[in-house]
Amino acid sequence: MILSDRDIKKLLKEGKIKIEPMENPDVQIQPSGIDLRLGNEFRLFKTSSTPIIDTKVQTDGYTEVVRIEDDKQFIIHPGEFVLGTTKEYIKMADNLMGVVDGRSSLGRLGIIVHSTSAGINPGWEGIFTLEISNVGKIPVALYPGMRVCKLVFHELTSLPEKPYNLKEGAKYQKQKGLEESKIFKDL
Numbered sequence: 001m002i003l004s005d006r007d008i009k010k011l012l013k014e015g016k017i018k019i020e021p022m023e024n025p026d027v028q029i030q031p032s033g034i035d036l037r038l039g040n041e042f043r044l045f046k047t048s049s050t051p052i053i054d055t056k057v058q059t060d061g062y063t064e065v066v067r068i069e070d071d072k073q074f075i076i077h078p079g080e081f082v083l084g085t086t087k088e089y090i091k092m093a094d095n096l097m098g099v100v101d102g103r104s105s106l107g108r109l110g111i112i113v114h115s116t117s118a119g120i121n122p123g124w125e126g127i128f129t130l131e132i133s134n135v136g137k138i139p140v141a142l143y144p145g146m147r148v149c150k151l152v153f154h155e156l157t158s159l160p161e162k163p164y165n166l167k168e169g170a171k172y173q174k175q176k177g178l179e180e181s182k183i184f185k186d187l
Helices: 005-014
Strands: 018-020 033-045 063-067 074-076 081-091 096-102 125-134 140-142 147-155
Touching: 005 147, 033 125, 074 125, 081 147, 125 147
Parallel strands: none
Antiparallel strands: 018 081, 033 063, 033 081, 033 147, 074 140, 081 125, 096 147
């Protein structure tokens, strides 16, 4: 079951969902989700100095963090892939999972806001990482604070045996900013 705006407002008030800061609830809370805003940090891949990323080995420093001020633009070029964040810190209740979906208005410009793994596990909390690509033909300016995606909440049929916050080795629990991949921990 997907939660409506009515249910979302109720759970926010009860503290079962946490989305902070929410700049403008009247605009951000949609009929079936909450619009999230683009954060200020981006991770760019160092393609000229990183020969390979081996998923079995911890590889540090293959990206660099770029911070953009609120009133400045971040240009994403055709064919480019970067990591970004949401401005909002998210905390999911144990009986909910979330799905992040890009906004149609950006999709019409060739911007994919989240390439893979759009699901947010029950019990997860942190700053959400976005996997942003420009599949269009023209560079696009993005601005910190702009609404870039929607978080849709799905209610589980029962509580999970082990929500993400209780899972041993939860790699991205309570992340405060952009982190490089920790896939090497799986192998």
